[in-house]
Amino acid sequence: MTSKGLLQSDELYKYILESSVYPREPEPLKELRDATANHPRKFMATAPDAGQIIIMLLQLVNAKKTIEIGVFTGYSLLLTALSIPEDGKITAIDMDRDAYEIGLPIIKKAGVEHKINFVESEALPVLDQLLTDQENEGSFDYAFVDADKVNYWNYHERLMKLLKIGGIVVYDNTLWGGSVGTNEDETPEFFRPGRHLTIEFNKRIAADSRVQISLAPFGDGITICKRII
């Protein structure tokens, strides 16, 4: 398995990281990346170049009320917590509290734990629960989706109700190791199930008139969607 970048060479991806991403990466994020470096599933963490553009998006939309689906050790969670205001809130959902607890001391040290409501659960029922309170409808500024690919469309349908018009949702892994652009027989076995799901998701979102989209080749591919109606 290659590294996460999808550019023409690993050297070019390394150049981008070393010239422009790592020098501007906030210290707590660096620490969290180091704390994840020996985890057997470290490849799941959001790529730092994707993180960098997400920080910019959070600032551009003045995100305050946010949702995170798929926390793992907390790289994308921490960058969100660092980017939203003191009274900002993140509903952060993951079934795996153990992984979250790896990053938690760093989140605490960064002084942003008070912005986070970690919910140890499958994500879909939590989104459905949020939707039972009318106050939540059209109230979120930002969401990040980085969990089970099989539910991406289910998350999208709920997020279209939870996000305000003008709000942003970012979907991670929408290029799935580059496999979406290759034939199935040329795709390594590991990527095949995710490849099919990602191609279907990308097709559906491209046809969804409720959103403006950009599938951008940061990290493993991120689709940035703005709710427009």
Ligand SMILES: C[S@@+](CC[C@H](N)C(=O)[O-])C[C@H]1O[C@@H](n2cnc3c(N)ncnc32)[C@H](O)[C@@H]1O
């Ligand atoms: C790719 S990792 C998230 C990486 C994280 N965004 C980061 O920056 O490190 C995916 C996470 O989604 C969680 N997950 C998978 N299926 C889920 C589900 N149905 N509901 C909630 N969390 C789920 C896994 O436990 C895992 O921690």
Ligand SMILES: O=c1cc(-c2ccc(O)cc2)oc2c(O)c(O)ccc12
């Ligand atoms: O299971 C994975 C695998 C990857 C991955 C590994 C190597 C690449 O060149 C691209 C992608 O990334 C994942 C990921 O980011 C995620 O959110 C869940 C699972 C996986």
